[in-house]
Amino acid sequence: MKVMIIDGYVDEPACLGVDPYISPYPRYIAGALIDAGLSKNSINYTTIDHLRVYPENTKDWIVNSDILIIIAGSTVPGKYLNATPISENEIRSLFRASKGIKLLGGPVHLGLSKEGGSVAKSIDVETDNFLLVKGDIEAFVFDLIKYETKNEISNIDFRLRTNEEISRWSCIGAYLPILHPKFPHIVAEIETYRGCARKSYCDFCTEHFYGEPYFRQIEDVVSEIKSLYEQGTLHFRLGRQPDLFGYHARETSERMPKPQPEMINKLYKGIRSVAPKLKTLHMDNVNPATIAQYPDESLEIMKTIIQYHTPGDVAAIGMESADPVVIKANNLKADPDDVFFAIKLINSVGKIRGYNGLPEFLPGLNIVHGLAGESKKTFQLNYEFLQRVLENDYYLRRINIRQVIAFPGTPIYNKKKKLNKNKKLFMQYKERIRNKIDLPMLKKVVPAGTILKDVICEESHDNFTLARQLGTYPLIVKIPIKYPVGKVLDVTIFSHKPRALHGLPYPLNVNRSTLNLIRKIPGVTEKQAINITSSRPYTSKNDLLRKIGEDHNDFIKYISI
Secondary structure, three states, rough: EEEEEEEEEEOOOEEOOOOOOHHHHHHHHHHHHHOOOOOHEEEEEEHHHHHHHOOHHOOHHHHHOOOEEEEEEEOOOOOOOOOOOOOOHHHHHHHOOOEEEEEOOOOHHHOOOOOOEEEOOHHHHHHHOOEEOOHHHHHHHHHHOOOHHHHHHHHHOOOOOOHHHHHHHHHHHHHHHOOOOOOOEEEEEEEEEEOOOOOOOOOOOHHHHHHOOOOOHHHHHHHHHHHHHHHHOOOEEEEEEOOHHHHHEOOOOOOOOOOOHHHHHHHHHHHHHHOOOOOOEEEEOHHHHHHHOOHHHHHHHHHHHHOOOOOOOEEOOOOOOOOOHHHHHOOOOOHHHHHHHHHHHHHHHHOOOOOOOOOOOEEEEEEEEEEOOHHHHHHHHHHHHHHHHHHHOOOEEEEEEOOOOOOOHHHHHHHHHHHHOOOHHHHHHHHHHHHHHHHHHHHOOOOOOEEEEEEEEEOOOOOEEEEOOOOOOOEEEOOOOOOOOEEEEEEEEEEEEEEEEEEEEEEEEEEOHHHHOOOOOOOOHHHHHHHHHHHHOOHHHHHHHHHHHHOOHHHHHHHEE
């Protein structure tokens, strides 16, 4: 039996699986298939981006596989560098080309939407032997193979996987990232739990469809990372959960469960013990209401994270809105004071710069528009909140501003006619934030002269390259030199755009570089740049300083001879 898995990418409130991230979905599926009796050789995997460029590589697998599985669904779609989630037309085309069973799984079962400010629609695929799996697709394929029911796919129950099954499948499927076209430059998204701990939910969010929190055991998460690490995966993010600080939190009479710092300490310590030479250990979501209600426990957790993680880490905080009217109308989880306190507390321990050039641990902020109760005042209140953060010299690693998508089953779906009423105002306001907030914030977080380590080239053009570090919400660096895709180098930042950086290779060889590049070195004046190029070649840095008549200059640390 042959099974083809196509990663069409997922992007959920609590799970990212867009290149260079690989979500748990395909790894769990591979583990379930092998646990049910298949061999690794009978399972193939690729991403939709790779398939678009090299269709012939997997054509036979797509056409002749007994089972073709597509993973898809972006409930919070964004803009991605060098990656595009699968389209509805591509799903139809691939399934029509296949002779076997066709399974579509992931958050796509909630509906599909191309962009914010729209209503998600169910997908319609008119082909034989097709099934949209509405339960856990890994559990479905396990039953399909284990109980030899492939000729009766419509009769298999849509069930949820158990913790015991995931503890097995996550380790068995840990080899799958090796098949990713960009391995080893990928980040494995790790699940600690899913489901929301709130008693009532934000009107727009899809996380509550997973039910109450269902925590994975610490030893199971650690074992999965150990298995991935032994197969060569070096980059990890604890991203598949709505609030990492709520991992194994204890229920109380308060509005939020109480964090258990010792559990998170045990988790991080365990990860480092089994993957001592990992290159990335980041996290994602934190509920600001948790931090505001339990500041002492939260601070202890932050210190644990900084002790064991890698720098450049980001705690994504969902404010959604600073407007009290919108907060009440949509049952949002935190008010602006809660969010501001969370930003302040994270900054108190996380602003220090780490070895890779980035601050150790900073908050990121999510803002959502198109919610019930929104008015022109909402935009002004949100902007004033961001101004307050900037003026108090607190850092935000990134500001995510998006328009809501209405999914069936969420309260916002019944208000769908109002989703896009402020579209023009939204675009103007977003541009204002990018220039007036993002740009000065970025200059604080990554000032000119910062040396960023291990930047990976992802997109190569005739006279420039776009590159990023691996990790949570990586910053795009534009380098004014053409490099091959996949090359890893260090860069010196010399200028900024609202959501991107400009960098030079570090160190820059002044004997071989053009005048245009040399004048971009931080600290170099126009006169010095001309003197440097006209006095070449140099045998050493001291030789350079002697020839251009300089005793000492800060720029010397950014160059090589």
